[in-house]
Amino acid sequence: MASCWSLLPLFFFFFFFFSLCFHEREAVAVQGGQFGKGSIEFAGVELREHSTFTEIVTAAPLRSGDSGATFFFPSSLPSGFFALGSHAQAHTSNSSPPRALIARDTCASLASPTDFTLLFSTNSSAFFWQPIPPPGYAAAGHLVTSSPQKPPLSSIRCLRSDLLESCDSEAPIWSAKSDSSFTVHLSDSFGTIVAGKKPPLICINKSLLTVAAMPNLTQITALIKTYSPWINFHPKEPYLPSSVSWFFNNGALLYTNSSPNSPARIDPPAGTNDGAYWLDLPTDPASQNTVKAGNLPSADAYIHIKPTLGGTATDIVFWLFYPFNGPARAKVEFFDIALGRIGEHVGDWEHVTQRFSNFDGEMKQMYFSEHSSGKWVDPKELEYTPDGGRRPAAYATLHGHAFYPKAGLVLLGEMENDGIGIMDETAEGGAVMDAAANSVVVSAEYLGVEEPAWLQYMREWGPKVSYDVDKELEKVMRFLPGEMKRAVGDLVSRLPKEVLGEEGPTGPKEKASWNGDES
Ligand SMILES: *[C@@H]1O[C@H](CO)[C@@H](O)[C@H](O)[C@H]1NC(C)=O
Ligand SMILES: *[C@@H]1O[C@H](CO)[C@@H](O)[C@H](O)[C@H]1NC(C)=O
Ligand SMILES: *[C@@H]1O[C@H](CO)[C@@H](O)[C@H](O)[C@H]1NC(C)=O
8 A cells, every 4th residue: 555655746735735734723723622522633633532442462460460461452443544553451450441542634644654563572472563654654653463464554554743742651551571671651642552672652742732622711611610629628627728819918928048037028029949039927926827727718729721641631730729738647556646846837739630531521530639749530439429410529638738539547658557657637527618619720821821920939838847857756756655656756757758848838830740740
């Protein structure tokens, strides 16, 4: 079969054709996007999500404890559509349902490979093939077959290379027993595999897709109304959120390192996190307590909207600001132990993220930030109100404000279920914040949303801790029996600095997840 590119004399014809396509894409963007229509068209390709697969071969786990993987190929494709590579699922309990993108050529953007090279084969007879694209094209995935014969050239399509860009590989989902440097990775955006020795992952060129497929402000408003979380605070929570302006207007102070003894009321300056400025509570104790308690009626969830998975999905991030993060509490078997001031800090930013597919407009996953990391949760694992609505609950832990999808107790730093850890405790029955009624979109670069000035404040939202962790620990431990003393000492020594609150916290824009993916 002739590839598109072998028709070089028609180059100028193609060039003309491509400009036409380009105009078509511009027109779509003006109409407000193709969000939730089932397919995404951009730069001469129509993409769809596909969920019907044929099982090709299963590869055994590398070592006991590792997971094996099953390799799939898209089947029953709609007419005109082609696969872009094989799909794979690791044999772990929490793998999501198989899904891969398929593509239809609308404007000279797809081409069959000109050949396949065998990359690797296993004894369990899985054969890994790299497609060789024609010039000007690139493969979005590799192929796995169960026979040593080359796959037919027509089995997949390559994309015009400017539609793709390389991106960082995710952790491998499988590696080979005989050569563990050969690894297989799954592309989040395409749902295809790439295999080899440290192969770069291929993603969709973000600059082409973003505008075409993202929701516009009308659609964002609808998504927030339908899916935004109910945020549940602990019934005993003394440190609630507030709006940023409430914090600024109620006496929070701006310190500068050139004159650290003369703080100013806040009009925070923009700039980088260079230690030149930080925020703190007001100095008189009464106002300090007022500010620490926060002010729920003023609080808004600050929303950041960004493209993800190469622009095939949208992340809606809800940021909450708390003037104060309370001290940590430890559990040692049956005892709850207040850890003095350990873990306390001024200025606490926490978030949950809802991820929507731009193909069908549905929420696919929700992320709960827990201290400096967090976890993605499938919609079926979320807790909804009994009225059948689609708005999930998010629970904030007492004092620390980490987010969890369900109420309960989690012990941080616990070793081998010994019942000793820092308490992340959430419960029902406390104050509830309606994130649909109390939220404001503060950033959506692709929509040109104007950002509030405080978002440009890149320095610390609280001072470095003013207490000595060892001294605080001594105070707490004085009253503990010897065995418990050792247990608490060991626990605190293995906690990350972040949980102990030793660094002043930075604002949302300084977090790695603002531009990148959730960790
Ligand atoms: C968003 O897109 C929808 C559907 O194309 C359209 O009806 C609506 O007017 C658009 N809204 C804005 C603010 O562009
Ligand atoms: C399969 O395994 C056997 C025994 O371990 C080995 O001798 C043989 O070379 C392997 N074959 C392939 C294709 O890896
Ligand atoms: C992605 O698309 C943009 C806009 O057309 C283009 O300038 C850029 O070169 C493309 N990236 C790659 C890696 O081809």
